[in-house]
Amino acid sequence: MPTYAYRCRECTETFELRRPMSEAGAPAACPDGHSDTVKLLTTFALTGSAGAPAVAAPAPTGGGCCGGGCCA
Template structure:
């Protein structure tokens, strides 16, 4: 289930809520009981290893052709 991050405008706390994507736009009350909250835009970083080695021979800004 996706996790959404909210910030309370009344007390400034940031908190997370687990809910379905269908309910993503619904308001959330902060743990302190305040109702004036805003959903934050979260950046997702996905990392991992594919098992394939990195290509050899530069790369740089233009695939190694510029000599940088």
């Protein structure tokens, strides 16, 4: 079950809730009972197994705007 982070706009406390993805957009009251909360955008990194070395992807070549194909 995913964990979602929230911040209370009244007391400025940050808290987390574990809830099903189907309830991700549902309102969440802070632990102090305030209802004016906002869901925070959280990021996380997925990595390989602990013993596996990181392998960088090859750099793209040509084409696309960032590769110089369409920018003047």
